[in-house]
Amino acid sequence: MDSVLPPLVLVSGFGAFERVSENPSRAIARALVRRPLAGVQVEAVELPVSFARAPDVWDGFRRSLRRRPALFLALGVSK
Numbered sequence: 001m002d003s004v005l006p007p008l009v010l011v012s013g014f015g016a017f018e019r020v021s022e023n024p025s026r027a028i029a030r031a032l033v034r035r036p037l038a039g040v041q042v043e044a045v046e047l048p049v050s051f052a053r054a055p056d057v058w059d060g061f062r063r064s065l066r067r068r069p070a071l072f073l074a075l076g077v078s079k
Helices: 024-036 054-064
Strands: 008-014 042-046 073-074
Touching: 008 054, 024 042, 042 054, 054 073
Parallel strands: 008 042, 008 073
Antiparallel strands: none
16 A cells, blocks of 8 residues: 655744844744644754855755655744
8 A cells, every 4th residue: 555645844033133032933934843743744844044155055955855846935033
C-alpha cells in the first residue's frame, strides 16, 4: 500500500535586526516545525534581514527540499 505524504508547508522567519535580538517571526517558524498543525509537514528557514542575502538563502532552502511544497508562509515583524 502506498503511503500518502502530508502537504508540505514552507515557513520563513527572519533573524535578529537592529535592536530586535530575538525576532518573533523566527520563533513562530520554529514553533510550527516543532508542533505542526494536524495533517501537514512543516519545514522552516531563517532568513537574514538583508535584501541582498535573503533571496539566496531562500532559494538554497527550496532546492534542498525533496518534494514540491503546497504552501509558502512568509512571516515578518515591523518595529
